[in-house]
Amino acid sequence: MITFDDYVRLRGARLVQLARLLIRDRHLAEDLVQEVLSKAFVRWKKISAAGDPDMYVRRMLINSNISWWRRRSSSEIVTATIGDRSDDADLGDRTAGQDAAWRLIAELPPRQRATIVLRYFEDLSDERIAEILEISTVTVRSQAMRALEKLRRQLEQSPASIEGGHRR
Amino acid sequence: MNRTDESIMVALQDRADGGVHVEDLLAGALQRGQRRRLVRRTLAGSAAGVLAVAVIGAVAVFPRGGPADVAPAADPPPVSPAGRPPIAVGAPALGEGGTAGQNGLFHLDHEGTTNATWRSGAGWELMQTSGSSVVHTAIGDSTANLDKALAATGMELTPNPTSTPLIVDGKAATLVWSGMNPADGARWGYLRWQPVTGTWALVFTSFAADPGTNAATDRAKLLALTEQARFDQVYRCAVNFRLTWVPAATAITSCEFVGGAQPWARVHLSTGRATYSVNVTAAAATAAKPVNPNTDYSGTPLEYTDAGRVRRVAGAQVVTVDQGDVLLAKNDALHLAAAVQPVTATDPAGWPADPLH
Structure with missing residues (x-):
């Protein structure tokens, strides 16, 4: 069984990267991962004994993010202030297409975004995604299909025009 | 793989990239986890009950004229022991x-x-x-x-x-x-x-x-x-900033003094609905997470996160506003952070007892 310390050393960086894609706010992402790991620490014996800590931690991360999003969306509309990454100085190095794609992904509803992130960033199968999200594989496919339809439609527009629409 | 798939993968990888201090992450998770291990249920009465009382019954910690009652007298105030708050003369x-x-x-x-x-x-x-x-x-x-x-x-x-x-x-x-x-x-x-x-x-x-x-x-x-x-x-709270503007109906619910070699303070406030805290610390203390302004209030650069945290750099210090579950209106939170005025004195004896006065 892997120890908690070893697990965090092995997977911590990847979990923070995953959180950056789920939560949109890069600073909050690390806090969220730390919070989720602290919860996992308390139950580590059971989690590691089950033999699949990744699934447990990823599920906690996604559920924490979604419950947070629900609380926020009931009181305030999330604006298009998505480009809050700390290294905005690097903006010039990234292409308009990447910016546009990320903005569109970030605007997806949380479940659809989680599905896309798990499929394209974590390279997981639909069965594995279903397990993490605790939904059926049919639902995973329909979530992914809806998200991809939207992304394809929007990405066919000029990246520059999409980006320009959000520029402040 | 088609072009859309490729665009998505590249965009996600680009967004996710960036350094992660894994040892810091581990240390933080262990610290929170060990605390959480003790944490299962609040003493007598649920946490929700305690929280409700704290929010609904927000009482001003400083009644009218309160801090003035213990303001330093004309004589030089006695020096506090190392790391302590200022002595409340006459209290x-x-x-x-x-x-x-x-x-x-x-x-x-x-x-x-x-x-x-x-x-x-x-x-x-x-x-x-x-x-x-x-x-x-x-x-x-x-x-x-x-x-x-x-x-x-x-x-x-x-x-x-x-x-x-x-x-x-x-x-x-x-x-x-x-x-x-x-x-x-x-x-x-x-x-x-x-x-x-x-x-x-x-x-x-x-x-x-x-x-x-x-x-x-x-x-x-x-x-x-x-x-x-x-x-x-008897010591008095000493706050290393003044609040030149606060949202309507704000009252201080508690005052916190952090002693040590570089003392600082945090004040907890409530409007009766939203709860928030304000603190000012040395910028060096936030070096691991430097402030990255993404908005401004009347020209003052500010960092605002979706959780309602607002930060700004003020000289060699960092102003932080943290919020509870019920958030202030974004404009009020930005206005508040811009209106925090750090004091220049380094000795807490020269700091105000009440940042609102």
């Missing part, structure tokens, strides 16, 4: 007319500590020492307010502790002990008593699962810690 100690949780005063201290945090709310006070062994000393003007002080530590205690009546210094006391967690040997305990009529106190600590430790050693350690608690000195 009576407990048993001499002083009451727990009044006018932003601290009536408690703990011998032998150099790094500690004091916090004072309406009817309660809390002192937390840091170091190898964290000790919480709290007082309240009622048992309910003593529980509020313990709740302010953020700990939820494991249920079903054992209670043992004791006599300490000729006074009736209760020793409350969690029992040893069979999984890892962790446990906590506190001693609760009335040091003077009308004031309830407790000294709380957790115990490491070291070899040779047991209920008897825990009890001895707790009693020794209790002997180090002092209630004969």
Whole structure:
């Protein structure tokens, strides 16, 4: 069984990267991962004994993010202030297409975004995604299909025009 | 793989990239986790109940004219012991007319500590020492307010502790002990008593699962810690900033002074609906997470996160506004952060007791 310390050393960086894609706010992402790991620490014996800590931690991360999003969306509309990454100085190095794609992904509803992130960033199968999200594989496919339809439609527009629409 | 798939993968990889300090992440998770391990259920009454009282019953810690009552006199104020808040000249100690949780005063201290945090709310006070062994000393003007002080530590205690009546210094006391967690040997305990009529106190600590430790050693350690608690000195909260603007209906609910080599303060406030806190720390303390402005208020660059945290750089210091579950309107939060005015004095004796005055 892997120890908690070893697990965090092995997977911590990847979990923070995953959180950056789920939560949109890069600073909050690390806090969220730390919070989720602290919860996992308390139950580590059971989690590691089950033999699949990744699934447990990823599920906690996604559920924490979604419950947070629900609380926020009931009181305030999330604006298009998505480009809050700390290294905005690097903006010039990234292409308009990447910016546009990320903005569109970030605007997806949380479940659809989680599905896309798990499929394209974590390279997981639909069965594995279903397990993490605790939904059926049919639902995973329909979530992914809806998200991809939207992304394809929007990405066919000029990246520059999409980006320009959000520029402040 | 088509072009859309490729665009998505590249965009995600680009967004996710960036350094991660894994050892910091691990240290933070362990610290929170160990605290959480103790945390299962709040003492007497649910956390929700305590929170509701704190929010609905937001009471100004500084009644009108309060801080002025203990403002430094014309004579040079006595110098505080190292790492302590300024001495509240003329303020009576407990048993001499002083009451727990009044006018932003601290009536408690703990011998032998150099790094500690004091916090004072309406009817309660809390002192937390840091170091190898964290000790919480709290007082309240009622048992309910003593529980509020313990709740302010953020700990939820494991249920079903054992209670043992004791006599300490000729006074009736209760020793409350969690029992040893069979999984890892962790446990906590506190001693609760009335040091003077009308004031309830407790000294709380957790115990490491070291070899040779047991209920008897825990009890001895707790009693020794209790002997180090002092209630004969009165300090005042000192805040290293002023609030030149706050949202309507704001009242201070508690004031926190963080002692040590570079002291700073945090003030907890409430509008009756939203709760928030303000603190100013040395920029060096936030080096791991530098401020990255993404908006501004009337030209003042600010960093605003979706959780409602607002930060800004003010010279060599960083202003931070943190919010509770109910957020202020974004414009108010930005206005508030822009209106925080750090004080230039480095000696807490020169800091205001009340940032609103």
